[in-house]
Amino acid sequence: AQSVTQLDSHVSVSEGTPVLLRCNYSSSYSPSLFWYVQHPNKGLQLLLKYTSAATLVKGINGFEAEFKKSETSFHLTKPSAHMSDAAEYFCVVSDEWDTGRRALTFGSGTRLQVQP
């Protein structure tokens, strides 16, 4: 069975400082991992995805994430936060061998606040 744990429900940073949103996963097989962002009253937008190629994945808007199999982690980072980054972020795992019914498992989300 697969699961996702986002270790912080809220993260607050100052504009211009680094962002770290933490995610640990559990999967029986070789997972695909995604980070999505959600702005208020909007759908989810894909930031980046890991699908067993390079372990350091670059996404949109300056975000990147590193897949660490030994630590079962997929933390999201950004060197310098912008006010527009304030949103909810979801870590998502997809089991390569388990398509269909449980193809995606969502974390509970991390709300990022960016202080001026």
Add this chain to the structure above:
Amino acid sequence: DGGITQSPKYLFRKEGQNVTLSCEQNLNHDAMYWYRQDPGQGLRLIYYSQIVNDFQKGDIAEGYSVSREKKESFPLTVTSAQKNPTAFYLCASKRGGGATQPQHFGDGTRLSIL
């Protein structure tokens, strides 16, 4: 531009009433999904469909129904049997059944009880 259109953006339901949420995609995606989002929680899968005329229950299907008569459309009906329907509903689609494909989301419908 290709994308997923959900309508209406806001919907109100009276007691005992069924309501239908629309989801249309022009991405030519085979698979479509409905999720429910409650405050402080991740998304929970209601129903999904991998091909036309076929759909499967997700984790919280009770009180909901769907149809998939066309590839582009996957409407969700919230029936009177759903006792706590107030939530944000998100529709998604993806190219195929493979787990490496990301899902693309619409902008959601917020359903409230009158």
